[in-house]
Amino acid sequence: MGIDYFTDISNQAIKVALMISAPMLLGSLVMGILVSLFQAVTQINEQTLSFIPKILVIVGLLALSAPWISDTLTTFTRDLIISIPQMVRGQ
Numbered sequence: 001m002g003i004d005y006f007t008d009i010s011n012q013a014i015k016v017a018l019m020i021s022a023p024m025l026l027g028s029l030v031m032g033i034l035v036s037l038f039q040a041v042t043q044i045n046e047q048t049l050s051f052i053p054k055i056l057v058i059v060g061l062l063a064l065s066a067p068w069i070s071d072t073l074t075t076f077t078r079d080l081i082i083s084i085p086q087m088v089r090g091q
Contacts, residue, residue, distance in 0.1 A: 005087065009080065009083075012076065013076070016072060016073070016076045019072060020069050020072060020073070023061045023064075023065045024058045024061050024062060024065075027057045027058060027060075027061045028054045028057060028058055030057075031050070031053050031054050031057045032050055032054060034053075035049060035050040035053055035054075036050070
């Protein structure tokens with residue numbers, strides 16, 4: 001239960017953080033590309049035009065994926081708490 005165990009926990013935590021943030025980041029990316037295409041086609045050069053659609057997409061995706069995010073975080077935290085006795089016994 002040395003450094004390898006803590007490295008594994010850190011890798012799992014980073015993986016969970018990336019999984020949780022991926023839907024919002026990808027949705028924001030897609031909306032940004034769509035707004036950029038719209039701006040290029042209509043030749044509108046407004047810098048702040050993309051913020052409102054991105055915010056709406058992020059809030060919508062957050063609302064849709066909230067149960068999955070909650071389940072993922074709960075599972076990770078439960079597994080981490082269950083592994084505490086193994087960490088203590090290993091030292």
